Amino acid sequence: MIRDFPLLPLPQYAVVRIGCSPGVPDENAADLRDIGVPAGLIGYEYQPLAEATLLDGVGESGLVVFGTSGLCGRLGIDVASRRVVQIPKIGSATAWHVNRDLGTFHQCVAATIARFPFYEEDEEDRFQEVADELRRLLAALDDTALADNGLWETLCDDVAMGDYANWEEV
Structure with missing residues (x-):
């Protein structure tokens, strides 16, 4: 069904x-x-x-x-x-x-939301590229944002794996 x-x-x-x-x-x-x-x-x-x-x-x-x-x-x-x-x-x-x-937390949240959705349909081959774009965007706002195990690095890793690919289908 x-x-x-x-x-x-x-x-x-x-x-x-x-x-x-x-x-x-x-x-x-x-x-x-x-x-x-x-x-x-x-x-x-x-x-x-x-x-x-x-x-x-x-x-x-x-x-x-x-x-x-x-x-x-x-x-x-x-x-x-x-x-x-x-x-x-x-x-x-x-x-x-x-x-x-x-303040920089606000900026990173706003920029991440503005970049969402991260992928277009049928862009499985771009997951890593999109994650790298997001990393560059976040690092430009706060050069400390991509700390190991941090919120932003983990989010970018999830984007690279395609975890947000089916957002509209959920």
Whole structure:
């Protein structure tokens, strides 16, 4: 039996303001209030939380978590360096670099969404080429964005494998 599923809407860049739980340092709360966070990326690569929280024991002086990434990951701002980082799950002491600051995170999200969809129909032979284009675009915005195991490098690897080829068919 074939089922008709509605096409998913293309993602659009937007900014949301989220609240902050008690304990979030004033500087970070001000950034989240003034700059906001992207309303999303593509699929479950990144989604904002309703409220930012401080996680102690991650990074030098804690992590202000503002979003989810994938099934269990979290994105946040390292309190000491103000870098955006990703942790694979709550309770992890491992933090992978994402962007040098919240502003460049916004720029990378906006540029990635603007480049989406990544492929045209029948472009299986271009998966790697498109991933390389995306890497160049992200690196031009933030020369630190393509850190090993980071959000952006992983996304580019997924693009190279064709993971976003059937977006409209989902």
